[in-house]
Amino acid sequence: MNLKSPTPDSKPGRLADRVALITGGSRGIGLAIAQACAREGAQLIVVGRDRKALDNAAKRVSGAVSFAADVTDESDVRRLFQFMQRQFGRLDILVNNAGVFIYKPFTRTTLSDWNRNLGSNLTSLFLVTQALLPLLERSSKPHIVNILSIAGRVAFPKCSAYCASKFGALGFTRVLAKELRPKGIRVTAILPGATSTRMADEFDFPVDRKKLLQPEDVAEAARAAMLQPARATVDEIFLTPSQGDIAATTKGKKRR
Ligand SMILES: NC(=O)c1ccc[n+]([C@@H]2O[C@H](COP(=O)([O-])OP(=O)(O)OC[C@H]3O[C@@H](n4cnc5c(N)ncnc54)[C@H](OP(=O)(O)O)[C@@H]3O)[C@@H](O)[C@H]2O)c1
Numbered sequence: 552m553n554l555k556s557p558t559p560d561s562k563p564g565r566l567a568d569r570v571a572l573i574t575g576g577s578r579g580i581g582l583a584i585a586q587a588c589a590r591e592g593a594q595l596i597v598v599g600r601d602r603k604a605l606d607n608a609a610k611r612v613s614g615a616v617s618f619a620a621d622v623t624d625e626s627d628v629r630r631l632f633q634f635m636q637r638q639f640g641r642l643d644i645l646v647n648n649a650g651v652f653i654y655k656p657f658t659r660t661t662l663s664d665w666n667r668n669l670g671s672n673l674t675s676l677f678l679v680t681q682a683l684l685p686l687l688e689r690s691s692k693p694h695i696v697n698i699l700s701i702a703g704r705v706a707f708p709k710c711s712a713y714c715a716s717k718f719g720a721l722g723f724t725r726v727l728a729k730e731l732r733p734k735g736i737r738v739t740a741i742l743p744g745a746t747s748t749r750m751a752d753e754f755d756f757p758v759d760r761k762k763l764l765q766p767e768d769v770a771e772a773a774r775a776a777m778l779q780p781a782r783a784t785v786d787e788i789f790l791t792p793s794q795g796d797i798a799a800t801t802k803g804k805k806r807r
Contacts, residue, residue: 564592565778569692570639572596574622574679575649577604579748580698582611583766584646587774589613593644598622598631622649622675632682642686644777647676648698650716654753657711665712672716676723692781693736696773697724701744701791709755728786737784739776743769744791756801762794 571588575581576597585595585608595615597608605617618634620627635642651671653664676697687693702710703717721740728738745751746764769790776785 564590566644567592569593569643570596570641570690571644571646572598572635572642572683573646573648574598574675575698576612576615576646577601577608577617579750580743580746580766580769581646581648582608583770584648584696584698584773585612585615587767587770588644588777589615591774591778594639596635596639599649622679623670625678628678628682631679632686635683635686640686641689642683643690643692644694644696645680645683645687646696646698646773647679649675650698652713652750652753654709654713654755656709660712665715668712668716669719672713673719673723676720680727687736688734693734694739694777695727695731695736696739696741696776698769698773699724699740699742701742701789701796703740703742704789707797728784732784735781737781739773739785740787741769741772741776742787742789743772745797754797758797758801762792763797764790764792 566588571593573581573585576585577599585597589595589612595612597605597612597615597617598620599605600619600621602619605619609615609617618631620631622628649671651667653668655664680695697720699720700717702714703721706714724738724740731738743764746766746769747760748766751758751760751763772788772790779785
């Protein structure tokens with residue numbers, strides 16, 4: 552945990568009164584969303600497992616607080632709730648972004664691969680959302696943004712565990728949206744295509760990263776959803792690289 556006070560030069564923005572928590576905020580898409588929210592003046596809490604990466608991220612996000620937790624671990628998530636309750640007493644924006652990606656044919660996918668994908672990409676949404684809901688209910692502008700994937704709607708070979716987790720996460724998000732709408736809690740699913748983060752290293756072929764989405768593109772979609780007036784909810788955003796899916800970004804022959 553690393554408590555920092557807001558930098559004196561931070562200007563009030565359109566999210567100035569909001570407390571925003573981002574799981575997996577230490578790098579990649581989560582870090583870009585944290586930076587976008589901070590530029591709008593939100594108070595950020597970034598969550599991840601690696602303390603060093605979190606400290607690094609906290610330095611790159613104005614006024615951010617970091618909290619080390621494994622979002623697949625019930626007791627860590629309970630600690631996160633207690634910390635948030637003590638420090639802030641409420642939560643306005645929850646971004647469920649933490650996730651992992653395994654690229655393997657089904658026949659080589661182990662139970663451990665399967666459990667890691669399901670735990671990080673699906674069960675974590677259940678744990679974190681259920682734990683933090685009481686704090687969102689104290690907000691006047693509560694919003695949950697789940698970072699899913701186009702693999703939540705499209706089947707990709709060598710992605711059985713990942714697709715299963717993201718299809719499940721999309722179903723979960725859609726139910727959540729219906730159950731929480733009467734409480735005034737907005738729920739948005741963002742489904743990005745291939746994005747240039749550490750995850751792109753998992754493919755077994757060389758990828759032209761310039762043709763992928765950049766983390767900032769996904770962050771911009773999240774920011775746009777957050778900035779809608781309270782009367783408007785963005786249900787789902789399906790965001791893909793303009794030059795085509797990952798196959799079209801292949802540089803040459805297989806790597807392994
Ligand atoms: N990159 C893509 O092509 C792409 C496309 C569509 C959707 N997405 C989705 O976008 C999200 C972010 O991915 P990314 O590309 O930004 O990946 P990334 O660069 O690998 O970042 C993943 C983040 O999640 C955190 N994390 C992973 N497991 C965690 C756990 N159990 N508890 C707490 N934090 C955890 C990581 O920190 P620690 O490892 O330190 O915990 C890191 O901060 C994921 O849900 C991913 O499925 C990515």
